[in-house]
Amino acid sequence: MRALTVAAVAAAGLAAAACQGATEAPYTPGVCYAVNLAEDGKGVPDFSVLARDQAQIEFCAARLEEMRLRFLRMGGTRRDVIGAYQGQFIFIDRFGVSFSKTLEGNRFMALARTGDGRLAIPAAIQREIDGTPIAVAAPPPEPAN
Template sequence: MKLLTTATLGAGLLALAACQKTTEAPFDPGVCYAVEIGAEGEAPRFNKVADEQPQIEFCAARLEEMRLRFLRLGGGRREVMGAYQGQFIFIDRAGVWISKTLEGSRFILLARTGDGRLAIPSAIQRAIDGTPVSVSASPEPAAPATAP
């Protein structure tokens, strides 16, 4: 009897959780938005940042550019949210994350390299302790010096 009551209560909680309203991003092809969270109970605002963005990575680059410009002007926000074709974009000090909903789980899209640039996570070399290794080397060998 106790097991049946617990199972019924659990099923009821799952049904209530499934009915909870989630915020979804607009699906305008190629349009990149900055997202501003409203006050308690208000819907978020979507401000257009750029048109004709071919991929979500380009939108993330426009949002990162906006974030850096605001910081140069004296702003203090280090995290930015955006939206692109039905997905939310979250930019923070670790990199760029994406999610289908504003409240949902996030997945890494781009990670920061040792010098702060954004790159595909699998392209970043890491040291044994997990810290990023940033090596900037010339792709061409230096020309040998000739003696006079």
Template sequence: MRTWILGAACMAMAGLAACSNSTRAPQGPGVCYHVVQDGEEVRFNVLAEDVESIEFCAARLEEMRLNFLRLGGSTQQVAGAYQGQFIFIERAGVYFGQTLEGGRFFALARTGDGRLAIPGVIQREPAPEAAD
């Protein structure tokens, strides 16, 4: 019985240790980072300083992504970090997350012409009313 309890406690501690190994973003105030994953190594390259908010950092990352595409690059997805949050630029829009490996939440949507906007601000044309 004691062995079973000791084994269960060890398994629980191992599970908690595995959760703590998630990659965290730097906390530098106002610094926007481009995140590069090379295998298991993660590098944080300073993209801009004195950035006002996470949305402006996302805009700088999108600008960098578009400039690389204009130069002949093929990278469609970019990751960044701002004040402890991760930013993920993807085809559908921008997502934020607390860790690099964890869950993400939707923050900015792409408009019809590819620009980024807050999802609630996007207005769609109303459907035409049917004639009676």
């Protein structure tokens, strides 16, 4: 029994060491964070609370985009913003909004920028480009009398 416990602890230690290079976002329900990376790129990122009581990750992305635009209007030059929401990172750049589980990991594209800089779901952009109609449901049948 003791050997099994020692083996389990050793396996957990190896797993933790393997994941040590990946930076993970805090998981606090409903809290949206702005992430400031270390100047040298090697330090621990700083997580600043941007908004509380955010129901979805998309709302957090909207708060980050709002912050980015306000800083640009005040003369700032930073066009890329990183945020975090419930264990996921949010990246806002010139292409749009993408999500990732880790700071260094692969990103999933969630929202793309339109020609005028707005954010939209990628399918909406494609419909606007090629005119693909939006699916329309048939009206409900009339009740039988």
